[in-house]
Amino acid sequence: MSNTSFLVHKNNLFETSFSETEKPELDKGEALLKIEKYAFTSNNITYAVVGHQVGYWNFFPATEPNGIVPVWGFAKVVESNEDSVKIGERVYGYFPMSTYLKVKPAKQSIRGFVDNSEHRQALPPIYNYLSYVQSNIPGEDFMPIIQPLFTTGFLSYHFLKQSNFFDAKQVILTSASSKTALGLAYFLNQNQADDGLQIIGLTSQRNIDFVKGTGFYDSVISYEDVTKELSKSPAVMVDFVGNAELAKTIDGYLVDDLKFISRIGLTNWKSGDGFNDIPKAKFFFAPDFIKKIYEKWGVGKTTEMVQTALSDFIKIASNWMKIEYIETNENLSNLYKKMLKGDVNPSIGYLVKLKE
Numbered sequence: 001m002s003n004t005s006f007l008v009h010k011n012n013l014f015e016t017s018f019s020e021t022e023k024p025e026l027d028k029g030e031a032l033l034k035i036e037k038y039a040f041t042s043n044n045i046t047y048a049v050v051g052h053q054v055g056y057w058n059f060f061p062a063t064e065p066n067g068i069v070p071v072w073g074f075a076k077v078v079e080s081n082e083d084s085v086k087i088g089e090r091v092y093g094y095f096p097m098s099t100y101l102k103v104k105p106a107k108q109s110i111r112g113f114v115d116n117s118e119h120r121q122a123l124p125p126i127y128n129y130l131s132y133v134q135s136n137i138p139g140e141d142f143m144p145i146i147q148p149l150f151t152t153g154f155l156s157y158h159f160l161k162q163s164n165f166f167d168a169k170q171v172i173l174t175s176a177s178s179k180t181a182l183g184l185a186y187f188l189n190q191n192q193a194d195d196g197l198q199i200i201g202l203t204s205q206r207n208i209d210f211v212k213g214t215g216f217y218d219s220v221i222s223y224e225d226v227t228k229e230l231s232k233s234p235a236v237m238v239d240f241v242g243n244a245e246l247a248k249t250i251d252g253y254l255v256d257d258l259k260f261i262s263r264i265g266l267t268n269w270k271s272g273d274g275f276n277d278i279p280k281a282k283f284f285f286a287p288d289f290i291k292k293i294y295e296k297w298g299v300g301k302t303t304e305m306v307q308t309a310l311s312d313f314i315k316i317a318s319n320w321m322k323i324e325y326i327e328t329n330e331n332l333s334n335l336y337k338k339m340l341k342g343d344v345n346p347s348i349g350y351l352v353k354l355k356e
């Protein structure tokens with residue numbers, strides 16, 4: 001079977017194609033993974049948007065000027081020239097939008113291994129780790145759709161908590177309907193009795209009912225109504241939408257009451273930059289912050305904390321999010337373009353499971 005990849009022109013994200021190449025040949029110490037299924041959310045669009053800046057195009061190089069967008073999903077070892085990695089093992093991790101990925105396993109343990117391929121070594125370690133998983137874990141299709149984003153929600157919660165929430169009385173989350181924002185909102189909601197913070201969701205008019213329905217927010221406001229409905233009390237803003245004009249509007253409205261802006265996402269990637277004019281806005285990068293959390297609690301305890309909360313979150317989320325399966329290349333290409341244009345329904349989680 002040849003290797004099919006979904007390619008994106010790195011300088012014109014609307015130009016896409018599929019490439020067909022030979023199945024990768026293995027050298028000594030390498031293994032071949034066949035990608036089973038993966039999630040696709042706005043996060044993957046952001047990988048493409050900031051691909052040059054943050055280095056996301058470097059994970060799975062393609063022939064210039066094209067790139068391959070990374071995705072989270074499951075794969076199976078189908079060939080192995082590395083004794084410690086057995087054919088038939090199943091892994092969860094970071095993959096190309098392709099049929100196969102050749103890896104160079106290192107640092108093996110019973111939990112998984114690192115892909116030590118030359119071109120990946122300078123990239124954040126969290127993306128290079130592949131965890132062994134069982135087959136058919138109950139509810140596993142939610143895992144790639146939610147886990148990476150929910151983990152960012154967990155990390156951003158602990159970042160804010162460590163900073164004493166910047167002395168805020170309210171936390172304002174933009175793109176409140178996004179899975180990453182919902183992850184943070186879940187932790188804020190769970191800890192509300194201790195933290196004493198109001199949880200405010202800002203979203204598009206069309207997503208107001210969806211965001212209210214999650215039950216995580218104390219109040220939900222449309223972007224247009226923010227200066228009419230937002231209360232003037234000390235606030236920290238956690239920004240998933242990446243719209244500098246909106247951030248300036250809120251800063252101008254709250255003035256000294258806006259203590260800090262934690263910049264996490266860029267769902268509205270066409271809204272243009274301008275955050276350099278707002279000194280209180282600082283970028284939060286989950287792969288960097290997780291290193292601090294690992295130093296503090298260790299990998300085992302951190303993973304356990306995330307996993308316990310994640311299974312609770314998935315139970316709740318399955319009430320308002322359904323999975324839609326993408327089974328053909330044509331539908332995959334359409335989904336990518338739809339999301340790139342911002343035509344996103346937050347009540348659907350997309351799982352790509354291409355038919356052979």
Ligand SMILES: NC(=O)c1ccc[n+]([C@@H]2O[C@H](COP(=O)([O-])OP(=O)(O)OC[C@H]3O[C@@H](n4cnc5c(N)ncnc54)[C@H](OP(=O)(O)O)[C@@H]3O)[C@@H](O)[C@H]2O)c1
Pocket residue numbers: 041042043044046047148149152174175176177178179180181202203204207240241263264265266267268269270284285286287339340341342343344345346
């Ligand atoms: N810094 C980090 O380490 C880190 C880690 C993980 C994720 N993130 C970022 O967090 C963001 C959210 O990702 P996600 O996968 O959770 O998103 P998602 O669930 O796919 O979010 C969907 C929502 O995003 C908004 N949206 C999407 N595309 C848009 C567009 N083109 N124009 C305007 N609004 C758009 C809409 O929300 P509203 O109507 O509510 O605005 C939509 O309902 C991404 O930018 C992602 O890269 C950052």
